[in-house]
Amino acid sequence: MVVRASSLAEAARRLLRGDDCIIEVPSNCLSGARGIALQINDELPQLLNEPQIKLSTADSQVRIYSNDELLASVGGDEPDIAVCWIPILEEEFENVWDDFRQIISDLLIAGYPGCIDCAGPAATEPWDEQSRRDEI
Numbered sequence: 001m002v003v004r005a006s007s008l009a010e011a012a013r014r015l016l017r018g019d020d021c022i023i024e025v026p027s028n029c030l031s032g033a034r035g036i037a038l039q040i041n042d043e044l045p046q047l048l049n050e051p052q053i054k055l056s057t058a059d060s061q062v063r064i065y066s067n068d069e070l071l072a073s074v075g076g077d078e079p080d081i082a083v084c085w086i087p088i089l090e091e092e093f094e095n096v097w098d099d100f101r102q103i104i105s106d107l108l109i110a111g112y113p114g115c116i117d118c119a120g121p122a123a124t125e126p127w128d129e130q131s132r133r134d135e136i
Contacts, residue, residue, distance in 0.1 A: 004096070004136075005103075007086045010127050011064060011072035012104045014084060016040065017113050018066030021051035026059050032101055033062075043108040060093035062100070074100060081129055087136060 015021055025033045033053045041050035056063065061075035072084040075093060079085055088096050107113075 004086055004088075005099070007084060007132055008074070008096070008100050008103050009107075011074065011084045011086060012100065012107055013112065014066070014071040015051065015064050015104065016044070016107060018051075018064070018071060020049065020067050021071075022054055022065040023051050024054045024056045024061075024063040024065070026056050026061070029062065029097055030055065032097065036101060036104055039105060039108055044114075060088070060090045062097065078133075081133075084127070084129060085133065 015023070023033050023036065030053065037050040037053055058076060061073065063070060063074075063076070064072040070079060070083050072086075073079050074086045074096060075088045075090075076085075078087070086096065
């Protein structure tokens with residue numbers, strides 16, 4: 001669980017640092033994703049555009065893109081090593097989605113990405129996706 005939490009936090013940080021982000025979600029997550037986009041818009045007024053929300057064809061996968069580059073994937077098949085990947089079982093999806101939304105909210109409330117050390121020590125260290133995948 002700790003490995004998943006750190007990967008979810010990295011995915012959230014990538015979303016909040018990204019430009020022209022797209023959050024691709026299944027239909028049952030559209031409302032929550034719109035809430036994330038609105039909170040990002042409220043908390044990060046320096047952004048010109050809040051993240052776009054797009055409907056995914058996968059039932060239990062969330063993908064985050066920035067400038068058409070895949071940054072993070074919650075669920076789904078294993079992507080390229082440059083992508084922050086959080087593997088999950090289908091039955092875990094709703095709980096993991098709720099955790100992910102909470103992490104994003106917590107980071108925004110703390111002032112991320114414009115704050116110093118508000119995202120914890122892991123946020124300032126280079127992300128090692130291979131080590132995370134090996135732990136999983």
